Amino acid sequence: MAYRRTPAVQERLDALRTRLIDSAIGLVARHGYGGCSISAVAADAGVGTGTVYRHFANKGELFAEVFRIVCSREVNAAVTAGEAARAEDGRCVAAVSAAVGTFAQRALRAPTLAYALLVEPVDPQVDTERLLFRESFRDALAVAIAGAIETGEIPAQDATVTAACIVGAIGEALVLPLARGAVDPTILPLLHAFTLRSLGSPT
Numbered sequence: 519m520a521y522r523r524t525p526a527v528q529e530r531l532d533a534l535r536t537r538l539i540d541s542a543i544g545l546v547a548r549h550g551y552g553g554c555s556i557s558a559v560a561a562d563a564g565v566g567t568g569t570v571y572r573h574f575a576n577k578g579e580l581f582a583e584v585f586r587i588v589c590s591r592e593v594n595a596a597v598t599a600g601e602a603a604r605a606e607d608g609r610c611v612a613a614v615s616a617a618v619g620t621f622a623q624r625a626l627r628a629p630t631l632a633y634a635l636l637v638e639p640v641d642p643q644v645d646t647e648r649l650l651f652r653e654s655f656r657d658a659l660a661v662a663i664a665g666a667i668e669t670g671e672i673p674a675q676d677a678t679v680t681a682a683c684i685v686g687a688i689g690e691a692l693v694l695p696l697a698r699g700a701v702d703p704t705i706l707p708l709l710h711a712f713t714l715r716s717l718g719s720p721t
Contacts, residue, residue, distance in 0.1 A: 535573050537563050542584045547631040551581065551638045578643035585644050589635060589651035596621040597658045610666035611719045614659055618684060618713045619706060621655070625692055626701045633696040636689050652689075656681045663717065673718045684716055 523531070541562035545554045556577055560567045574580035596617040603616030625632035634640070635648065659681035666672045691709055695702045 531573075534563075534565070534569070538565075538570055538573060538580070539583060539587065542580055543588060546581070546584060546588075546634050547628060550630050551634040551640050551644070554581070556580070578641035581641065582643040582647050585635065585640075585647040585651065588631070589647060589654070592621060592624060592635070593651065593654050593658055595624060596655065600658075600662055604662070609671055610662050610669060611671050611714070611717060613662040614666065614684075614717065615710055615713050617659060617662065618688060618709055622688060622692060622706055622709050625696065626705070629696045629699045629701075632692065636696065637693050652685055656685045659684055666717065666719075671719065675718065680716055684713055687712055687716070 538559060542554065542559045545558055545562060549558075554577075556570050556574075557567050559580065560570045563570075570580070574583070599620035600613035600617035604610060604613035606612075625636070635651065640648065656678065660677040663672070663675075663677040663680055667674055667677060688709060691705055691712075695705060
């Protein structure tokens with residue numbers, strides 16, 4: 519007869535998995551992807567290395583999950599800020615600008631983590647999540663851009679292509695400040711201006 523885990527056992531396993539992921543997220547935020555290892559995650563979580571391998575086959579699998587969670591959180595934060603801006607301002611263009619600004623602000627507040635998410639060399643499994651993250655952020659911006667086109671706020675254009683260009687510009691604008699761990703106060707207004715110009719918005 520096959521062994522079946524009781525709900526209590528499964529709950530403990532799920533809690534341990536969450537603890538491992540939280541430890542990994544904290545380590546990436548402090549040391550970047552290159553500064554993390556399975557043994558470091560185990561030590562931070564207070565377990566043996568073998569315990570980590572019972573939940574994740576390798577470093578790539580663990581940190582792919584980390585990137586999936588963190589990237590989803592960042593996109594959600596940007597989208598939420600965009601929706602709030604649109605509700606207050608009444609324009610879809612405001613949603614795009616707020617989403618871009620929020621993403622950049624959050625990145626500059628956590629430069630080591632943001633550098634890992636955006637550009638640091640990573641394992642192929644993790645890089646797949648990075649591409650999905652960029653697509654997710656692009657698609658979220660494209661929805662707001664399409665709305666701005668429909669309401670006549672900006673000229674007709676390919677919303678997905680414009681969104682992709684904006685996402686690419688964000689990464690390029692942030693890469694050096696993030697690598698240096700220094701906040702450049704000129705970046706946010708420049709990204710705001712670039713976003714509006716990319717959209718063809720008059721304001």
